[in-house]
Amino acid sequence: MYARKGYELVKDLANGEKGQLQPFNEDLFNQVVDQCTQHYLELQALIRKMQEESVDVRETRNSDHYGALIHHLSLIRNKRCLMAYVHNRAEVIQNFAWKVGLELLELPEEIQEKLSPSEKNYFGKHSSALQTYMAEVGIDLNVVKSLSFTRNIDLMHSEFQTNNSCCNKKIIKIVWKIYCVANGYNLSLQIVNVPFF
């Protein structure tokens, strides 16, 4: 069936657990690309045939036109599948920076193995862009990890008189709130009389 390979690729992505990464399916990915080439060749052949019969390629709606149309649509469909595959994986990979760490080496080996070389490259560049940004702003935005640590380490081992850790906690809290707001945090329900922040 037409553009079936693209569907299989997306299905491969969907079969994995939500928000988790499967190994990059290079084999199937290439098969989709091959299928695209195939559709393109057949599309070209039909157009060429129309040209040879000297019919108007733009206006004519003959059986060759509809054949070419189907190949064209299949191409577009496969392209969408490829894009969605890469895009959705990229989102998960971006999340690693917030949830695990900004260095590729911080990721557990079993995760690293699942990334394609260009995905590793993407992760690295994304992380360094974030680091540059944080350095410019002068604030460590990666509070996601520190949040759970702060509560425990900060409160349990801090000395009050020095105040530092308490201040840190508050800074983190403020930045975290900014982070939530910046990420389009909104209440799914309208709550009356209960200001959340």
Place this chain on the structure above:
Amino acid sequence: MAGQSDSTMSLFSSEEIEFMAEDEMTEIVPNLRMDSLNFICGDYGPFLPQLAAQVPLWLALALKKRGKCTIRLPQWMSVENLTRVLEAERDSHAFQPLPFHYIEISRLLFDHAREDIPDMYMVRSLVEDIRDVRFHKVETNLEKFTASTVTWKNMSAMEVNVIRAFAGRALQAFYKHDNEQQTPDTDRALDKQPQIPTDRPKRNLKPR
């Protein structure tokens, strides 16, 4: 969207809600003499033995853990008040006014300040009963969901958070279905596209 919570499932984890609850002010009675503490969120103290002071809950708990103070039970956590609230909750469809973080505050106090709570077991079981009654109410309310605006007064942070993911998705689905019913696919503009009539056939399915 933050912390260890799964961003696809809910915006906040229970731990994060607890974190926010720690900002609520609490009354403590210190047993030490200490200069005032200057934090970004404000100045607290100076602290004198046996003189009650208002501090955020996180500070109260930290002092408590070091044996530097006792925590005064908030007024709403008294047995009399909780008994009254429980009765009112059972009698009415509406949610009774309680602190926005009542679940988190009570849990934190039960965990770390049990010797400061007279009738600890009574208080704890009252809070649990209230919570159960209210959760049941939440479910009943959810049943009556439609795509229109939903307004429930006096729900607490944790109650909202527990249903946030579900309610958000459900509302989205209701909204989507209701809209599709009214406006069939209009975003496709191809030449020669047959005009789609917009008059809707009369609804013949009766809702139960």
Place this chain on the structure above:
Amino acid sequence: MENYNEIDDILAEEEFVPVVFQKAINGVKIDESTEKGYIEQGSKTELPFWLARELHMRQAASISVPACFNQKTRLEIQADAACVDLRSRCPYFYEFGSKLAPLCDKTIGLLLPYAFRIRYKEILHKAHTIAFAAASKFPTLLTTEETSLYEAAQSSMAAFKKWRAGGPRLQRASILGRKRKPAE
């Protein structure tokens, strides 16, 4: 297109619909068994929705109602919507239905919210009675959308109960999967 990259949208459009070709088409093999590479006008087959829709729009094919929205299913939904196994009929029942409705049968558009309203209540009840859920076959009847709703309710409730019970605070980030669970 806002949901261009959406996995569920892509998968929903792969559902098959019966079509009748209104035009002859050259140079394609619709299924692998037909070798001739030519489709005659008036011939019938099943195509994935994404292709059927485009051909329908250009009047090259006409779409008819697929099995998952046939009369039998409708009667079952009207009889007891909560018990119908929609997943085996079509895992993207609602998404597929809403795409299909304007093209072939607008009454599908009425069926969907009706079915959803009833099934929604059932999901709400079953999701919060966790003990029941373990042995129940109810989740296997749900479509993809319903499953995510069901799981959202369950996991929030489970997370709350876990918080209430207390326990270790530092957890492995869920994004890393559950391969190496830290000792609890």
